[in-house]
Amino acid sequence: MNFPEELKYTKDHEWVKVEGDVVVIGITDFAQSELGDIVYVDVDTLDETVEENEVFGSVEAVKTVSDLFMPISGEVIEFNQGLEDEPEAVNEDPYGKGWMIKVKADNIEDAQNLLDATAYKKLIGA
Structure with a gap:
């Protein structure tokens, strides 16, 4: 599995990349492998301010749906539109x-x- 050193991580398996005063957020390689084939990503918080640890969306895999938790408080300014298709x-x-x-x-x-x-x-035992 891949865990880039330049990223930060949460106990809920999100990763964070700092780019100035903006952070890019996704789920870790470990999380996607545990979920299996992802069929839908739902983010309904675009242009909203979301507090740390609040749900900002969900990811749907073939057999499960998992909430996505905000690692850092702030305003959601962009959703990766490529994930829709x-x-x-x-x-x-x-x-x-x-x-x-x-x-x-x-x-x-x-x-x-x-x-x-x-x-x-260490958290995930890798």
């Missing part, structure tokens, strides 16, 4: 084409409180 991109490239949302963070420093790759690997 190609939700399997989350399985194929979770850290690239499979990103889910971009958020204008309320406080970008909060990202430093998330797990690094080593801590996340």
